Amino acid sequence: MELSRRTAIAGAAAAGVTTATVGGTAHATGGRKPVKELFGKLADGTKVHRWSLENGGTRMKVLSWGGVVQSLEIPDRKGRYANVSLGFDNIEDYVAKTPYFGALIGRFGNRIAKGRFTLDGKSYQLSVNDGANSLHGGTQGFDKRVWDVEPFTKGSDVGLYLHYTSADGEMGYPGTLKVKVTYTLTRHGDWRIDYEATTTKATVVNLTSHVYWNLAGEGSGTIENHELKIAAGRYTPTDAGLIPTGELAKVSGTPFDFRKAKAIGRDIRDGHPQQVLAKGYDHNWVLDKGITAKPEHVATVCDPSSGRTLKIATVEPGLQFYSGNFLDGTLTGTGGSTYRQGDALCLETQHFPDSPNHSSFPSTVLRPGQTYRTTTVHTFGA
Numbered sequence: 001m002e003l004s005r006r007t008a009i010a011g012a013a014a015a016g017v018t019t020a021t022v023g024g025t026a027h028a029t030g031g032r033k034p035v036k037e038l039f040g041k042l043a044d045g046t047k048v049h050r051w052s053l054e055n056g057g058t059r060m061k062v063l064s065w066g067g068v069v070q071s072l073e074i075p076d077r078k079g080r081y082a083n084v085s086l087g088f089d090n091i092e093d094y095v096a097k098t099p100y101f102g103a104l105i106g107r108f109g110n111r112i113a114k115g116r117f118t119l120d121g122k123s124y125q126l127s128v129n130d131g132a133n134s135l136h137g138g139t140q141g142f143d144k145r146v147w148d149v150e151p152f153t154k155g156s157d158v159g160l161y162l163h164y165t166s167a168d169g170e171m172g173y174p175g176t177l178k179v180k181v182t183y184t185l186t187r188h189g190d191w192r193i194d195y196e197a198t199t200t201k202a203t204v205v206n207l208t209s210h211v212y213w214n215l216a217g218e219g220s221g222t223i224e225n226h227e228l229k230i231a232a233g234r235y236t237p238t239d240a241g242l243i244p245t246g247e248l249a250k251v252s253g254t255p256f257d258f259r260k261a262k263a264i265g266r267d268i269r270d271g272h273p274q275q276v277l278a279k280g281y282d283h284n285w286v287l288d289k290g291i292t293a294k295p296e297h298v299a300t301v302c303d304p305s306s307g308r309t310l311k312i313a314t315v316e317p318g319l320q321f322y323s324g325n326f327l328d329g330t331l332t333g334t335g336g337s338t339y340r341q342g343d344a345l346c347l348e349t350q351h352f353p354d355s356p357n358h359s360s361f362p363s364t365v366l367r368p369g370q371t372y373r374t375t376t377v378h379t380f381g382a
């Protein structure tokens with residue numbers, strides 16, 4: 001341990017980068033070019049690559065398949081690293097059975113009722129993959145596509161550009177959608193995601209990232225003791241298919257009130273009808289700040305046992321907090337443990353689910369000539 005730490009510092013010094021102290025451990029803060037390796041092959045022989053990045057004390061592994069964050073390592077309060085993101089150690093599991101572990105989500109984050117919407121008087125039928133509804137872009141969303149990945153170093157930042165072009169009509173969505181996602185690791189160890197898209201026909205778009213967080217380390221058990229704070233006085237209740245009813249309900253006096261930090265497990269067995277429908281938390285919080293030009297801090301998660309914290313800032317108006325309700329002990333993760341209900345949480349920054357069918361929700365329409373842009377920043381601490 002001591003030896004490898006010294007070796008890392010010596011390596012950083014040799015590369016001419018500076019070091020900083022996070023939680024008692026020295027980390028390189030200069031940008032080194034991301035490293036590429038072969039991760040696996042799809043059934044048709046297509047190669048899937050894995051990129052390793054490190055900056056400011058954060059280490060990350062990203063796949064060209066789905067833009068998946070396969071692992072994200074950060075130190076605890078004593079400087080000990082753990083991978084805090086659920087994932088698989090092989091491509092076959094990502095192809096066959098992933099519940100969106102670490103993936104980029106598109107064209108539309110969360111559900112669209114019956115996979116149907118009308119735009120400019122035209123009706124569209126999308127791919128349906130969640131009961132009667134379309135979830136996270138349909139049967140073959142952006143999480144199940146091979147992205148073109150290009151590394152960069154810019155000043156003290158390191159990162160990846162991920163490109164994917166979704167054909168006109170893919171999964172039922174109109175317009176050719178050209179997408180560029182930028183993953184940046186800053187010298188402070190923040191992970192920033194910038195999304196951009198343009199279209200050739202009027203369409204709807206709502207991109208997000210589906211990392212499953214466990215700040216005590218993936219495979220270490222439940223996140224019920226993690227403390228969560230969300231700056232939202234309202235949320236969008238759903239029907240039994242988890243489609244918003246259209247109401248913006250107050251969180252006050254309900255288990256959905258995370259305006260002050262509280263343990264996720266504290267009220268999760270409250271029996272509120274909305275929790276019973278969702279088997280826990282699986283709802284969109286209406287962020288008090290609304291849509292903003294710059295990312296604003298909206299949520300904080302803290303694991304008291306390790307001291308690790310995650311802060312999320314976004315320009316988006318909504319945040320889906322999902323308490324890992326559908327994890328059922330059938331998937332084996334990177335560290336060899338099976339994942340059970342509540343072993344991770346997702347915080348998906350987004351426009352509200354089913355927006356194309358709710359004119360009162362902020363619009364998700366993108367037209368030719370416009371550029372869709374959205375940003376979310378993850379800041380880690382201990």
Ligand code: GLA
Nearest residue numbers: 099100110282320322326346
């Ligand atoms: C989102 C949804 C959940 C679930 C997960 C993936 O968070 O809201 O209902 O589908 O994705 O399993």
